Amino acid sequence: MSASLPPLTALRAFDAAARHMSFAKAAEELHVTPAALSFQIKSLEEHLGRPLFRRLNRAVELTEAGRALAPGAAEGFAALQSAWQAARRQGDDTTLTVTAGPALTAKWLAPRLYEFAREHPEIDLRFSATLRNMDLERDDVDVAIRFGDGPDEGLYSLPVRKEWQTPVMTPELAAQYPTPDSLRDAPLIHDDSITFLQPPCDWPAWFRAVGIEFVPEHGARFSNADHAIDAALAGVGVVLGRRSMILKDITEGRLVAPFKTAIETKGRYRFLCLPGAEKRPQIAAFRDWFVAEIEKTAHVSDEFEIIPVEKVTAP
Template sequence: MVSDKYYLSDMSDRLPPLTALRAFEAAARHLSFQAAAGELNVTPAALSFQIKSLEEHLGAPLFRRLNRRVELTEAGLALSPQASEGFQTLTAGWRAAKRVLDSGILTITAGPAFTAKWLAPRLFDFAGNHPEIELRFAATLRMLDFATDDIDIAIRFGPSDQDDPPDLHRALTIEEWVTPMMHPDLAQKYQTIESLLEATIIFDDSMKFLKNSVSWADWFDAHGLATPDLHGTHFSQADHAIDAAQSGAGVVLGRISLGEAALRQGNLVAPFDTALIPRANFRVLCPKGAETRPGTRAFLDWLGREAGRMEGQRDGRRMVLAGG
C-alpha cells in the first residue's frame, strides 16, 4: 500500500523533468540539500521542491530526512549511480558537440619532456602556416580523458604492443631509439667505444617503467663489451638528462625524440653508429572520426611531416632491438 504522501504514476517509464533529476543527483552526491543547492546556485527550498516533485513522480521517497542530514533510501541508492552516469554522459556529449563547432581551438596532451623538447621548438612552423588554429597544450604524464578533459589529440609513450582503446584512432606512430649523445667538446675525448667506459655517465631513467627497458649495459653488450658497475648522475626526466649532456656534464644514452633538435643544431653530437630500439614508441591518438576534422587533420599531417624529419638521424646507424 502506497502512502498518501506519494502516488504511483500510471506512466512509470516516463522520465521526470531534467531539473528534478539534476537536483537529486547533486543532493545524492553531497548527501546534503544545502551543499547541492550551493553547487546548482539555487536556494535549499527550491532544491527541496525539485526533489519532492521527483519523489511524487516516482511514487516513493528517495531520501530519509534526518535531523541535520539526509541519507538515501533503497530507491535512492538504486537511482543515484545511474543518474550520475547519465549526467556525465550528457556533459561529455555537450563538450564533444562544442568541440566540433569550435574548430579554431585544438587541445593536445603530451608528456612534459616531449612537449618541451620536441613540440615546442617546432611550433613556430605550424603556427605560421595555420594562424586560424589556437593550440592549447596539457603537458602531463597523467592519462587525460578525451571527453571530460576536452582533449582533441593525445601523444603517449608506451609499450609497442599496447592496444589502443576501441573508441580511439591511432593516427600516427613515432618510433623511439637511443644512442650515446654528448657535447661536441667531449667527442674529442671519447672517440672509441672502449673510451666511454671511462666517461662521466648520465643516466636517463625515464624508461624504467617499461618491462624491457634499455640501459648502458645493453648498449655496451651490443658491442660485445661487459660493463663494470657504472656510476653517474641519474635523472627521472629525460629532458633533464639531455640538458645535462648539452652542458658538457657527461655522456647520456639519449632518446632521439628529445635530442634530435640539439643534434640538428650542433649542441649535441652522437658519434657512434649503434642505436638501441626500445620495445616502445609514441602513439598519436584521437577519437574515432575526429581525424577528419580540418584542424585535427592539419595538425596530424604536420606532426607526420615533422616526425619524418627525424628519419635522417638513422642514416648510417646500426639499429639493434633492445632485449632482442
Template sequence: MADRLPPLTALRAFDAAARHMSFAAAAAELNVTPAALSFQIKSLEEHLGQPLFRRLTRAVELTEAGRALAPGTADGFAALARAWRAARRVGDTTSLTVTAGPAFTAKWLAPRLFGFARAHPEVQLRLAAGLSIMDFDRDEVDVALRFGYSTGDAQDLYETCLIREWMTPMATPELAAQIGSPADLAGMTLLHQDDTQFLDPPGNWAAWFRAAGMAAPEEAGPRFSQADHALDAALGGAGVVLGRISLAQDDIRAGRLVMPFDLSLTTEAHYRFICPKGAETRPHIAAFEAWLHSELEQITDLDTGRCFVAAADIAP
C-alpha cells in the same frame, strides 16, 4: 514498470534542488519560476510514493529517500553533460586539445607549436601533458601522442606511426672530448631514465653496452622519472645520457649535445598519433597530423651515417 525512470525534467529539477538545497536557487538555475520547480518536485514525490524533501520553515532538507537519490542523479547528469560536451567537440573545428608525454611536450612539441599556430591561425591548440589521459570522451581530448607499442586491439581508434625512435649516448662537447671508446664511459657518470625502462626489451644503458660488445658497468648514477629531466641534466654537464633522438634533436643540431658514437639502439616502440576513428578526417585534426609528419620528417637527416642495432636482437 515500477523500475522505469520518472519524468526526466522532474529528476533534473530534483538534482538542482538537492545541489542547492533550495527550491528558489534551483529554479533560478533552470530558468523557471519557483512554482514550476515546486510542482516538479511534488510530481516526483508522487511518482516515488514518498517525500524527497522535508519542508522546514525557511529551508528544505533531504529525507532518507532524497539522500539515496541525490548522489546518483548528480552523477547521472554529470555523465550526460560530459557526453554532450564530447559530442559538441566533434563539430568544433576551432579548438584542438592534444595530450602528449611530458618529455615530448617539453622538448619537441612546445618549441614547435608556434610554427603550427602561424600556419593555422584559425585553430586554438591546447596542450595537456601527461601519460595517463586516454579516454578521449571523458578527458575532453582530441588527439593523443604516445610513445610505446601499438596495441592493435583498440577497435575504434585511428593510429599512425610518427617516427622511429633511436637512442645513443649524448653529452656536452666538453664532456664528449674525454670519450674515445665505449670503455671510457665506465668511469663517467651515466644518467638513467625510467620511461624507456618499461619497454620490452628495455632501451637502457645495459642494452647499449651489450650492443657495443662489452659488459655494462654497475648500475649507478642518478635516475630520472622523465626523459627531459635526464636530458637537461646532461645539458648541464652532469653526465652522459642515453638520449632519445626525438627529444634531443634541437640540442644536437645546436651543438649543445654531441653523439660520440655511431652506435644507436633502435626499438620496436614508436611515437604514435592516436585519435578516435573518424576524427582523423576533421579538417583541423588532419591539418595537425599533416603538420606533425612534415615536421618530424626533418629528423631523418640525423639518421645518416649511423649504425643501428635493434634492442630486440641483443636481448640477453
C-alpha cells in the same frame, strides 16, 4: 509513484547533492540557493514516492533508494556531458585540443609549434601536457600523442618512426670520455620513463650493442625524460637520450652524440583520435604537420648504426 522520468533539473540537483553529500555545496555548484535545491530534491522524492536522503543535524546521507539511484544519475550526466561536447566539436573546425606527454611537449612540440601556428592561423590550438590516460569520447580532447607499443583498440592510430637511443653529453664531457669503454667510469644518467618497454632499452642494452658487458650500479635516475636530458645539459652526466628528445640540443651544439651506435626501442609515438575524426580539417592539418616535422629530421638516423633492442637482449 510515477513510472515516467522526473524533470532533468531535479535529477541534476540530486546528482550534485549525492556527490557532495551536502545540499549547500551542491547548491553552490549549480549556482542556486540551498532552498531551491532542497525544493528540487523534495519534488524528486515525491515523484519517486520515497525519500532519497536522510536529513541529519549537519549532514545528509543516502537512503537505500538514493544509493540505487546515485550511480546511474552520475553515469547519465557524464554521458550527456560527453555527448554534448562531442556534438559541439563536430561543428567546430577552428579549435583543436591536443594532449601529449610533458617531455615530448617540452623537448619536441613546443619548440616547433610556431611553425604550425604560422601555417594555420585559423586554428586555436590548445595543449594538455599529461601522461594521464585520456578517454577521447568523454574528455574534451581531440588528439592524443602517446609513446609505447599500444594497443590502440577502437581508435584511429597512426604510428610514426620508431625511437632510438644513443649516449649524449656536453662537449666538455665528451672530451673526458672519448670511447664507449670509457663510459664505464662516467657519471651515467638513467631515464626511467620508458622502463615499461620490453625488452628493456637501457644502458646495459646499449653497452651490449657495442660489445661491452657492463651493468651500471650507480647514477642519477629520472622519471621524466626531459628532466634526464636537462641534467645532461647541466653537465651532470651522460644520458641515453631518445631521438625526439635530443635532436634540437644536438643540432644547436649543446649536446653531442659521439658514438654512432644507437639501439632502437620497440615503442614509437602514435597519433590517436576517434575513428572518423581524422577527417576533420583541423585534426587532418595537425596530423600532416606532425608527420612532416618528424620526417624533416629522418636523415639524422643515417648517421648511426641502429640496432633493434631485441638483438641485444640479455640472455
